[in-house]
Amino acid sequence: MSGLEIRRLRVSFDGFTAVDGVDLDVRPGDLRFLIGPNGAGKTTLVDAVTGLVRAEGSVRFGGEELLGRSVHRIARSGIGRTFQTATVFEELTVLQNLDIAAGAGRSLWTMLRRRKDVPEPVARALETVGLTELADSPAGTLAHGQKQWLEIGMLLVQDVRLLLLDEPVAGMSHDERQATGELLQRISAERTVVVIEHDMDFMRSFARSVSVLHAGKVLSEGTVAEVQADPKVQEVYLGHAAAETTADVAVQEA
Amino acid sequence: MNLLKGPSARAAAGFAGSAVVLFALAPLVLSDFRLGLLAKYLCIAMVAVGVCLAWGRGGLLTLGQGVFFGLGGYAMAMHLKIADAGPGNLPDFMQLYGTATELPWWWQPFANPLFALAATVLLPMAVAAVLGSFIFRRRVKGAYFAILSQALAAAFAIWLIGQQATTGGTNGLTDIQGFFGYALDDPVNQRMVYFVIAAALLLLIALARQLIHSRYGELLVAVRDSEERVRFLGYDPANVKLVAYVVAAGMAGLAGALFVPAVGIISPALIGIVPSIEFVIGAAVGGRASLVGAVLGAVAVAWAKTALSEEFPAAWTYFQGLLFIVALAFLPGGLASLAGIVRRRRATAEEKKAAVIPVGEAA
Numbered sequence: 001m002s003g004l005e006i007r008r009l010r011v012s013f014d015g016f017t018a019v020d021g022v023d024l025d026v027r028p029g030d031l032r033f034l035i036g037p038n039g040a041g042k043t044t045l046v047d048a049v050t051g052l053v054r055a056e057g058s059v060r061f062g063g064e065e066l067l068g069r070s071v072h073r074i075a076r077s078g079i080g081r082t083f084q085t086a087t088v089f090e091e092l093t094v095l096q097n098l099d100i101a102a103g104a105g106r107s108l109w110t111m112l113r114r115r116k117d118v119p120e121p122v123a124r125a126l127e128t129v130g131l132t133e134l135a136d137s138p139a140g141t142l143a144h145g146q147k148q149w150l151e152i153g154m155l156l157v158q159d160v161r162l163l164l165l166d167e168p169v170a171g172m173s174h175d176e177r178q179a180t181g182e183l184l185q186r187i188s189a190e191r192t193v194v195v196i197e198h199d200m201d202f203m204r205s206f207a208r209s210v211s212v213l214h215a216g217k218v219l220s221e222g223t224v225a226e227v228q229a230d231p232k233v234q235e236v237y238l239g240h241a242a243a244e245t246t247a248d249v250a251v252q253e254a
Numbered sequence: 255m256n257l258l259k260g261p262s263a264r265a266a267a268g269f270a271g272s273a274v275v276l277f278a279l280a281p282l283v284l285s286d287f288r289l290g291l292l293a294k295y296l297c298i299a300m301v302a303v304g305v306c307l308a309w310g311r312g313g314l315l316t317l318g319q320g321v322f323f324g325l326g327g328y329a330m331a332m333h334l335k336i337a338d339a340g341p342g343n344l345p346d347f348m349q350l351y352g353t354a355t356e357l358p359w360w361w362q363p364f365a366n367p368l369f370a371l372a373a374t375v376l377l378p379m380a381v382a383a384v385l386g387s388f389i390f391r392r393r394v395k396g397a398y399f400a401i402l403s404q405a406l407a408a409a410f411a412i413w414l415i416g417q418q419a420t421t422g423g424t425n426g427l428t429d430i431q432g433f434f435g436y437a438l439d440d441p442v443n444q445r446m447v448y449f450v451i452a453a454a455l456l457l458l459i460a461l462a463r464q465l466i467h468s469r470y471g472e473l474l475v476a477v478r479d480s481e482e483r484v485r486f487l488g489y490d491p492a493n494v495k496l497v498a499y500v501v502a503a504g505m506a507g508l509a510g511a512l513f514v515p516a517v518g519i520i521s522p523a524l525i526g527i528v529p530s531i532e533f534v535i536g537a538a539v540g541g542r543a544s545l546v547g548a549v550l551g552a553v554a555v556a557w558a559k560t561a562l563s564e565e566f567p568a569a570w571t572y573f574q575g576l577l578f579i580v581a582l583a584f585l586p587g588g589l590a591s592l593a594g595i596v597r598r599r600r601a602t603a604e605e606k607k608a609a610v611i612p613v614g615e616a617a
Contacts, residue, residue: 050486075488087483089476096472103469104488111470158487 002062002078002161003028003192004049009057011041011048018044019055020216026162026209031188033203034196036213037236042196043084045213046164050074050081061162076104080160084167086147090140094131094150097139098122101154121157129153129183145176152183163193169202181206212236265463268546269456276452286441293448293516295556296455300509302537302552303458303545304502309534310542311466312498313478315396318403319506319533321410322378324525326507328414329377330514331427332361333370338431346429347422358420367434371511378507379500386499390492395481404527411526426521433515447515454512455549458505462545465501474498506533532559535574538581541590551588 006024010017019041026032034042048055051071059066066074089097099115102122118126118135126132129149134142139150148168155163168184169177177199184193184206197203203210203224210227212220220230227233280292301319308314335345336357348354357365364370385406394402414421422428436443465471473494477484481491514520523529532555540551555577563570581588 070490071485072488072490075486081486087480089479089483091475091479092472097476099469100473100476100484101487103473106469111473112465112468114467115469115472154487 003030004162004194005058005060006045006049007058007060009045009048009055009059011044011053011055013053017216019048021057022213022216022218024211024218024221026192026194028192029188029190030192030194031184031206031208032192032194033207033210034194034213035198035200035203035210036219039215040213041216042213043166046081046166046194046196049164050079072104075158075160078159078161079164080155080158080162081164082148082151082155082166082168084170086144086151088139088142088147088150088154090138092139093136094126094139094142095122095135097150098125098153098157102157102159104158119157121159125153125156128156128186130179145172145180148172148180149183152180152187156187161191163187163191165193165195167196167198169197169199177202178205269460273456276456277449280452281445281448286444289448290444290516291557291560292553293444293451294513295553296448296451297509297513297516298533298536298556299549299552300451300455300458300512301506301533302540302548303455303462304505305534305537306542306545306548307462307465307474307505308498308502309537310544310548311471311478312474312495314495314499314502315400315534316403316499316502317400317534318405318407318530319502320407320525320527320530321403322382322503322506323510323513323529323533324410324414324520324522325378325381325510326374327510327514327520327525328421328427329364329370329373329507330511331430331520332364333367334430334433334514335427336361336365337367337434345427347425347427348419351419351423354419361420374511375504375507378510379504382500382503383496386496387492390495390499393492404530407525407530408527411522414522414525422521424522426519426524427514428519428521430514430518438515438518444516447512451512451516454508458508459545459549462501462505466545470494470497531578532556532574535578535581537588539577539588541588543587544590547588547590551590 004024004026006022009019009022009024011019022041022045024045034045036042044053047053049059049066051066051069051074055067057067061077061079064077066077066079069077089100092100095118099119099122102119103111123132126135129152131146131150131153134146139147142150152163152165152168165184169180172180181202184195187193188208195207207224209222210224211218212227212230212233214236219236220227220233222230276296281289284292301323305316305319308316335347339345344354344357348357364373389399389402414426415424417423431438433443433447436446438444438447473484473489474497477489477491477494484491484494510520510525513524533552536552536555537548538551539555540549541547555574559570559574562573566573585591587594
């Protein structure tokens with residue numbers, strides 16, 4: 001397994017610096033949560049790692065430098081992500097979605113023929129994310145939570161070694177959150193997982209480690225308890241009391 | 255019963271049915287003149303097969319298929335003109351307008367029939383590959399792609415017009431007499447050309463169907479609907495689109511090549527902006543994402559053009575424009591989507607019926 005190593009990462013848009021010199025290490029097999037107020041630069045950080053926005057500094061995964069590579073090459077080196085709003089191919093079935101995700105390395109000859117059966121990794125992923133029953137339904141008809149699971153399933157068949165998930169449980173019911181959290185724990189046994197999340201209960205239940213971002217910088221890092229005890233973190237969240245009531249309560253509870 | 259149901263059985267039945275119509279029924283009921291017109295429409299339908307793939311499935315609004323149609327058509331016509339002139343002679347128009355005493359260097363390879371035949375398909379594909387890799391790598395898409403394609407069609411037509419001495423200019427390459435040794439004014443040979451075109455159309459439909467139902471076809475739809483997401487799965491969408499664009503270009507090239515013996519002419523007026531848009535209208539009206547819809551739509555619109563423009567030459571252009579806008583705005587899936595809507599209605603009606611029965615039994 002490989003770990004993620006970010007050094008002096010900077011992203012700016014037209015003079016506004018969204019990520020300002022971030023250093024971040026995620027150990028192999030970690031289940032790391034990235035938290036922080038809105039605008040802290042969490043999503044931009046993931047965008048930079050996956051090649052969607054230009055960045056300065058260094059991002060290494062398993063020793064390979066990622067910055068400067070194109071999006072699809074970074075994806076091929078084993079890094080996958082999801083988005084805040086689930087983006088699946090609505091007109092294709094669940095099975096087709098997963099089959100496409102599994103196929104970036106396929107030969108031209110395989111591509112030009114029909115899919116005759118369900119590839120083994122696809123069947124396993126269907127099982128893992130609990131969508132076997134819905135394999136032949138169009139992805140557009142899935143419920144919100146199921147789409148998020150499908151996306152995670154797509155990362156599994158893609159066989160990524162680093163999963164970057166952007167608010168995977170937003171809009172999910174309590175049971176769905178619980179199921180997703182357990183799914184993430186299982187996945188992180190073999191892969192490295194980074195989750196951006198606003199839901200503090202969810203973070204407390206499932207995080208192995210936490211990084212708090214604020215104004216484009218890493219404010220605090222450690223276990224859930226360490227981070228919650230950090231006065232700097234409390235200050236940031238209390239300062240944003242109006243906007244971040246959930247986070248607020250969570251920190252005070254600790 | 256199962257034999258008649260599955261999609262591939264339905265397709266096989268469709269192919270058999272169209273073969274009967276094209277090879278038996280049409281030659282039986284149509285006059286030689288009408289059959290010649292049908293041959294022309296089928297060529298346009300061949301372009302529509304490519305449009306269905308590139309636009310319907312790949313989301314690439316190819317408003318410049320005239321370029322590839324023209325490349326195929328000119329490649330074929332150049333060979334036929336050289337063959338008509340006979341060894342050592344220049345094609346007639348060169349003797350009229352040109353000062354050259356021998357064939358221009360870029361005409362010479364087309365004297366070879368095999369080279370010319372291969373060029374009708376490979377030349378458009380090669381041009382599409384070069385253009386496409388520029389366009390898609392620079393991430394030109396949507397309306398910009400459509401406008402760029404259209405500009406290319408205009409540029410190609412204008413360039414041809416400017417080269418009077420070597421391309422026949424505005425007139426194009428006209429008055430083609432023979433087709434690989436067969437005289438084209440003989441109705442029997444004209445009928446043969448029609449059969450070749452009908453067979454080529456069915457072949458292209460089969461090829462496109464295979465592509466659409468392959469894994470590549472699924473990926474193409476994924477790229478059409480969410481290009482960015484596909485990139486995060488490790489594919490380069492530029493390559494995916496490029497394949498559809500190049501295949502569509504090859505199909506347009508073959509269509510142009512077979513158009514020449516069917517109609518006896520290729521000229522800039524047949525490949526510029528207006529014809530390029532016309533290639534797309536049929537597919538839009540019939541249903542761009544459906545092969546059957548695109549092909550039937552192309553034939554129907556081409557037929558309507560002949561029928562209506564004979565009666566109302568001025569009004570046809572407006573009518574055609576209106577048809578395009580109405581189809582895009584109110585029926586984006588084309589007429590083919592109506593069949594889907596009817597089928598779904600019927601399915602829900604049957605579901606309701608089925609749902610009622612057990613309740614009745616329970617009572």
